[in-house]
Amino acid sequence: xxxxxxxxxxxxxxxxxxxxxxxxxxxxxxxxxxxxxxxxxxxxxxxxxxxxxxxxxxxxxxxxxxxxxxxxxxxxxxxxxxxxxxxxxxxxxxxxxxxxxxxxxxxxxxxxxxxxxxxxxxxxxxxxxxxxxxxxxxxxxxxxxxxxxxxxxxxxxxxxxxxxxxxxxxxxxxxxxxxxxxxxxxxxxxxxxxxxxxxxxxxxxxxxxxxxxxxxxxx
Amino acid sequence: xxxxxxxxxxxxxxxxxxxxxxxxxxxxxxxxxxxxxxxxxxxxxxxxxxxxxxxxxxxxxxxxxxxxxxxxxxxxxxxxxxxxxxxxxxxxxxxxxxxxxxxxxxxxxxxxxxxxxxxxxxxxxxxxxxxxxxxxxxxxxxxxxxxxxxxxxxxxxxxxxxxxxxxxxxxxxxxxxxxxxxxxxxxxxxxxxxxxxxxxxxxxxxxxxxxxxxxxxxxxxxxxxxxxxxxxxxxxxxxxxxxxxxxxxxxxxxxxxxxxxxxxx
Numbered sequence: 290x291x292x293x294x295x296x297x298x299x300x301x302x303x304x305x306x307x308x309x310x311x312x313x314x315x316x317x318x319x320x321x322x323x324x325x326x327x328x329x330x331x332x333x334x335x336x337x338x339x340x341x342x343x344x345x346x347x348x349x350x351x352x353x354x355x356x357x358x359x360x361x362x363x364x365x366x367x368x369x370x371x372x373x374x375x376x377x378x379x380x381x382x383x384x385x386x387x388x389x390x391x392x393x394x395x396x397x398x399x400x401x402x403x404x405x406x407x408x409x410x411x412x413x414x415x416x417x418x419x420x421x422x423x424x425x426x427x428x429x430x431x432x433x434x435x436x437x438x439x440x441x442x443x444x445x446x447x448x449x450x451x452x453x454x455x456x457x458x459x460x461x462x463x464x465x466x467x468x469x470x471x472x473x474x475x476x477x478x479x480x481x482x483x484x485x486x487x488x489x490x491x492x493x494x495x496x497x498x499x500x501x502x503x504x505x506x507x508x
Numbered sequence: 509x510x511x512x513x514x515x516x517x518x519x520x521x522x523x524x525x526x527x528x529x530x531x532x533x534x535x536x537x538x539x540x541x542x543x544x545x546x547x548x549x550x551x552x553x554x555x556x557x558x559x560x561x562x563x564x565x566x567x568x569x570x571x572x573x574x575x576x577x578x579x580x581x582x583x584x585x586x587x588x589x590x591x592x593x594x595x596x597x598x599x600x601x602x603x604x605x606x607x608x609x610x611x612x613x614x615x616x617x618x619x620x621x622x623x624x625x626x627x628x629x630x631x632x633x634x635x636x637x638x639x640x641x642x643x644x645x646x647x648x649x650x651x652x653x654x655x656x657x658x659x660x661x662x663x664x665x666x667x668x669x670x671x672x673x674x675x676x677x678x679x680x681x682x683x684x685x686x687x688x689x690x691x692x693x694x695x696x697x698x699x700x701x702x703x704x705x706x707x708x709x710x711x712x713x714x715x716x717x718x719x720x721x722x723x724x725x726x727x728x729x730x731x732x733x734x735x736x737x738x739x740x741x742x743x744x745x746x747x748x749x750x751x752x753x754x755x756x757x758x759x760x761x762x763x764x765x766x767x768x769x770x771x772x773x
Contacts, residue, residue, distance in 0.1 A: 340675055342764045362763040367677030377672040395677035442676055 291354025293318040294446055294479050299348035301338055303331040309346075310335070314500050316446070319472045321480045321495055326502030332483040333374070335502070336448040339481065340371035352445065367395045370444035374451045376435040378423045383434055386423045390442045400441070408437045411470070413463045428455035433464060440471055446479045453486040465492045512722050525550070564638065573632045580618075580641045584611045587649040594657030595754075596768055605753050609652060613746035614644050621738050643714065643735055644742045647699065651743035652750050655695030659751055662687035663758055663769055670765060680759045688751055695747035699740050706736060 295315035302309050310331040316322045324332050337343035339350060341362050350357040357365055379389050384405070391400040409416045412433040418426075426434060432455040439447060447468075453461040469492055472478050482489070489497055528550045535542040567575065588606035595602045618641045622628070628636045663670065666687060673683040681688075706712060714735055718728035760766050 341762055342671060342675060344760065344762060344764070363677040363679055365677075366675050371675040373668070373671065373675075375668065377668040379669060379672075390673075390676040393673070393676055393678050393682055395679075 292351065294350075294352055294481075296339060296350045297348055299335070299338060299345050299350070301331065301334060301343075301345040301348075303334050304329065310502060312500065312502065313348075314498075316479045316481060316498075317496060318477065318479055319496065321468075321472070321482055321489060321497045323489065323497055323499045324481065324483045324502060325485075325499055330502035332502055333450055336371055336450055336481065336483060339448055340369055341365055342371060363395050367393075367442070368445045369448060370439050370442060370446070371448040372435060372439050372450065372452070374454055376431075376438075378426070378431055378435070381423060382420050383423050383426070384419045386434060387419075387438050387441055390438065396442070398443075405437070405441055408440060408467075411463070411467045412437060413460065429457065429460050432456055433460065436464065436467075440467075445477050446481065449480060449482040449484075451484055451486075452482065453484060453488060458488070461486060461488045462491070465489055469495050513720070567638065568634045571630075571632075571634045573630075576632055576634050576637050579638070580614070580645075581611065583642065583645055584614060587645050591649045591652040591750075592656060594653055594660065596660060601757070602754075605750060605757075606652060606656075609746050609750035609753065610645065610648055612749060613648055613742045614641060616745065617738050617742040618644055621734060625734055639714075640735075640738070644738060647739040648742045648746040651695040651699060651747050654698070655691045655747040655751050656754065658694035659687060659691035659754065659758075660769070662690045663765075667765065667770065674764065680756060680763050684755055684758065688755055691751050692747050695751075696740075696743055699743045703736055703740060706732070712736070 292315050296313060298311065298313050300309060300311045308331075312335060314322060324335060326332055334343055338345045341357065352360075352365075352368060360368070379386050381389075387405050388400045390396060391398075405419070406416050409418060414430060414433055418430065418434075423431075423434065432452065436449075436452060452464060456464060465488055468480060472480065472495060489495070528546060532543050532546055534540075535546060567579065584607055588603055588610050591610060592602040592606040618637070621640055622633075622637055623631050626636055626640070663684060670683045670687075674680075712732050712735070715725075715728045715732040718731060719725055758766055758769050
């Protein structure tokens with residue numbers, strides 16, 4: 290059986306000096322791969338490369354044994370969803386935001402309101418929030434709503450860039466529990482995450498693996 | 509009623525320098541440091557327009573279709589340079605797209621006006637064609653420049669929305685559709701505004717010129733209506749062509765936002 294998700298000898302350069310980063314790793318189904326390293330080590334760039342939003346110099350990525358180039362960029366990104374540290378909030382209500390990706394041509398299935406409401410509850414958000422103007426949300430609410438938007442879109446792999454940055458410990462824990470359920474209850478899911486927060490270690494029952502991107506200047 | 513052109517003699521022309529002097533005195537008194545550019549501008553105006561006067565006389569006398577096409581194409585080339593100035597990569601490809609959009613919209617609309625509406629004898633009569641095409645070109649150029657500039661500024665300011673859409677698997681078109689709309693709106697708004705206020709706020713230059721040249725105001729008005737509508741059409745066609753050809757260039761071949769767009773100041 291092919292590996293669930295794997296990136297092989299990815300090589301890219303970052304910063305003004307063009308420092309080269311080389312990295313390989315893989316991710317098992319239902320687990321989390323945590324990317325660590327100091328700022329400027331190229332963690333965000335790696336996530337962007339995995340989503341094919343930035344280009345790398347060398348290397349290949351495989352999803353369930355299929356080379357990334359055998360997918361169109363659009364199909365790939367609908368399976369490997371990158372969630373930026375500060376993802377965009379679109380004009381309109383929270384509901385409009387959750388529905389937004391479903392208007393895209395690539396998305397064939399329908400938006401499910403019940404799932405969205407359940408998600409809000411699981412993320413310890415008030416379900417009345419759904420009719421609120423999305424631009425009036427707090428930082429912590431925005432982080433959870435945009436995460437929910439990605440989960441509802443049903444990707445295989447979530448690429449999360451500092452998902453806990455705007456969250457207090459309680460919210461971070463409910464986000465982790467939420468992600469755990471997403472990983473464990475259904476098949477075909479995995480997470481690659483850049484974070485400085487060790488909260489994922491407190492949650493039992495998820496396999497995690499860490500890789501460290503070397504410090505700037507050290508290869 | 510004397511319905512002819514009142515000629516301006518050399519002496520009278522020289523007297524128009526008085527007008528510059530008035531502006532010059534004000535500039536000097538207020539230390540605006542505009543005297544030099546003002547004088548240089550005056551000299552250039554005399555020179556350029558005198559030369560163009562001779563050139564036009566020559567072209568009108570020859571009245572050759574090929575020559576007219578070449579001249580208008582050259583005008584398109586110069587205009588496309590100005591039109592794509594707002595693009596961060598004012599390379600050859602931008603120039604080519606600018607030229608292509610300008611040339612196509614100008615010739616399409618201009619030919620319709622010449623053949624169907626004004627129908628001079630011959631239909632390509634230089635005396636009509638050069639001013640008509642010139643007016644179309646000047647306006648299309650401005651429209652395209654505005655559209656292109658707006659396209660880049662919109663994409664830059666909405667970059668996080670665009671990338672979020674892309675990361676959900678949006679096509680390039682889906683991700684920048686709103687920006688393209690804004691860009692087209694920006695390019696066409698001045699033309700639409702002028703359709704709204706023409707005759708109320710200002711009398712258009714062409715119509716004024718015709719009236720000064722002794723034309724019947726009602727005829728001048730008819731010409732002006734044709735000119736306004738042809739400009740609106742040409743601006744719309746030119747902007748749509750350019751923006752639709754150009755938006756793809758914002759993306760890499762992997763359909764991600766290209767680096768130069770992000771780094772452009």
